[in-house]
Amino acid sequence: MSNLNLTLKIWRQRNANDSGKLVTYKVNNISTHASFLEMLDILNEDLVKKGEDPVAFAHDCREGICGSCGCYINGRAHGPEGGTATCQLHMRKFKDGDTITVEPWRAKAFPVIKDLVVDRSALDRILQKGGYVSVNTGAAPDANEILVPKPVADEAFTGAACIGCGACVAACPNASAMLFTAAKISQLALLPQGKPERYRRVEDMIAQMEDEGFGNCTNVGACSLECPKQIGQNHIARLNREYILAKTFNPPKSNEVEVI
C-alpha cells in the first residue's frame, strides 16, 4: 500500500488557562499500517527535532482496552471507525492528501489539561460514589456459590465492558455521562452481588454525575454509536428504571421509619 501525505489540524493549548487554537501541521510518508497514535508519534518526533513542543495526547495500552486514549477526529469521537478506541484506528481508514482535524473531548466536566489531554477525573468521582460492591475480605468465595443465570451474566458483561474512555460524553450533543454511569449501574444492578447496594448506588452516582456538570440524556443514541465497546441504550433504560425504583421502593433509613 502507498504511504500517505496528510495535513493535520491539531488543537494546541499550553495549559488549562490558555485559550488554545487549531494549528496546522504536515506529515509525510505515513504508512497505512500505522495506527493513528503512531502517526501522532511520528509528528511529535518531527516537532522534537525542530525544537518545538510535541503534541500531548493520552495513551497507554494501545490495544483498545485501557480507555486512556481518545480524541475527536474529523468531527467524531475516536474517529470515523466504529467500535474502536483512537489507538485501534488505523491510517488505512484515511486517504492520501486528507486533512484531519484533531480536537480534545469537549465538556465542562472535562477541562483540557494540555493539547488533546483532558481531565476525566469526573468519571472517577462518579465511580467512587457507587461503582463497586462491598465484600468481606478473606478467602475467595466459591465460584458457583451464588448462581447467576447465563443471560443475566451476559447482559451484565456488556455493561462491564466499559473502559471509561469518555467517548460517550464527547459524542453526546449534551455532553451527558449517562452511558458511562448507566454501564456501571446496570451491570451491578443485574448481578446478585450488586443488589444490596443497588438503590443507594443509583441515587448517589446520579447525584454526583449531575454535580460534575454533565448534561442530560436526550436519547439521541450518539454515545452508543461512538462507544468503542458498543454499549447499548438498553443500559440507559435500566439506569432510568433503577432510578424510579430507588425513588419509590428504597426502604427508608432507620430514622425515617414511620411508626404508625
Place this chain on the structure above:
Amino acid sequence: MNWFARTFNYSIGRKIIMALTGLFLVFFLIEHVFGNLLLFANDGGAAFNEYSHDMSHNTIIRIVEYLLFAGIIFHFVDGFILWSKNRSARPIRYQMSKPHEKTKWTSRNMIWSGSVILIFLVIHLKSFFVPYRITDGMDGKTLFEITRDAFANPYYSAFYVFAMILLGLHLNHGFSSAFQTLGLRHPNFYSGIKILGVILSLVISLGFASMPIYFYLQTIMN
C-alpha cells in the same frame, strides 16, 4: 431538600416529567385530531359545533383541561431548562463536528421543533380557544365558521402545515424516547413502541395538516 424536590430537581427527575407530560399531551392530540375530523362531515359544521359545545360544557373535560394546560406548561418550561443546562455542559464547542449518520435529526433538534410548536400553540389558542372560551369574541359566528375563515388565508394555512410537520418530527422521536426515559424498554416490545410512535406521529401530523389544506382548497375552488 424533601423527597419531591430531590427527585424532580435532578436531570432524570426532570426527564421523567418530560416523558409523562409528553405522553399525556400525545393522548390529548389523538383525541383532538379524531374530534376535529368532524370538520370533514360536510354538514355545514353542525356535527363539529355540537362536539365542541359538548366538550366545553362537560365538567370532567373541563377538569382535564386544567391538567392539560399544566402539562403543556411543565413540558415547555422543563424542556427549556434541560436545554439550557445541556448547552452549558459544553461551553466550548467542537470546531468540527459530524454527527454519526445513524443519529436522527429529530432527536438532535427537539428544542427547535418544540419551539415552533410553542409559537404555533400561542397563535392557535389566540385564533380559536380565546374567542370561543374566554373573550366570547365570535361575532355571531360558529366555531366551524371561524375555522373555515381562518384557513381561507394561505399564509395562515401554510404556517399550520409547517407546524404540523414539525409536530410530526417531534413526536417521531418523542414517543419512543418517553418510554426509554421511563425505563420501559425490552427487546420484546421496544421495536413495537418505535413503530407505534411513527404511526402516531404520521396520523396526528397528517390528520391536523389535512384540515387547513381542505379548507384552503375549498376556498380557492369556490
